[in-house]
Amino acid sequence: xxxxxxxxxxxxxxxxxxxxxxxxxxxxxxxxxxxxxxxxxxxxxxxxxxxxxxxxxxxxxxxxxxxxxxxxxxxxxxxxxxxxxxxx
Amino acid sequence: xxxxxxxxxxxxxxxxxxxxxxxxxxxxxxxxxxxxxxxxxxxxxxxxxxxxxxxxxxxxxxxxxxxxxxxxxxxx
Numbered sequence: 001x002x003x004x005x006x007x008x009x010x011x012x013x014x015x016x017x018x019x020x021x022x023x024x025x026x027x028x029x030x031x032x033x034x035x036x037x038x039x040x041x042x043x044x045x046x047x048x049x050x051x052x053x054x055x056x057x058x059x060x061x062x063x064x065x066x067x068x069x070x071x072x073x074x075x076x077x078x079x080x081x082x083x084x085x086x087x088x
Numbered sequence: 089x090x091x092x093x094x095x096x097x098x099x100x101x102x103x104x105x106x107x108x109x110x111x112x113x114x115x116x117x118x119x120x121x122x123x124x125x126x127x128x129x130x131x132x133x134x135x136x137x138x139x140x141x142x143x144x145x146x147x148x149x150x151x152x153x154x155x156x157x158x159x160x161x162x163x164x
Contacts, residue, residue, distance in 0.1 A: 022102050029106060033113055040121055048132055068132040072124065075136075075144050079120045082148035 041072050123147035 049064035050057075057065075127143035128136075136144075 018096060018099050029110060044124060064131055067134055071132040075124050076120045078141055078144040079123055079148045080116045082145040
């Protein structure tokens with residue numbers, strides 16, 4: 001069944017199996033996606049909430065940012081569902 | 089792992105699946121960004137108004153409609 005985990009007789013100490021490679025790829029893809037998402041949210045919420053940068057973040061800027069992040073996550077869900085719920 | 093394992097059909101299938109998933113994620117990302125700009129015009133509230141959430145859903149679906157029209161047009 002699993003032809004990749006047969007004991008190596010060549011003495012090579014490579015420990016990577018295709019499963020390891022696939023796991024590593026999945027992790028890296030997830031990380032790349034998360035970083036891109038983060039960058040997008042930063043841009044959107046900076047535009048919406050920090051209109052006149054002061055010498056520190058005000059309380060209203062703070063709560064705007066929190067709401068903005070929540071709304072953006074919600075918007076992602078709405079768009080995602082709309083794309084796959086085409087009932088025509 | 090010797091190099092012949094890189095050609096395994098299992099790995100190919102996995103790569104194709106991940107590629108497709110990545111393309112879907114990218115589409116959702118770009119669409120959400122564009123539709124946010126179109127639909128969320130004011131300061132974000134503690135929930136979306138119904139017009140905001142309707143706009144977001146409409147935006148995504150109209151984008152897909154448009155995409156279809158463009159493809160048909162380019163095929164003529």
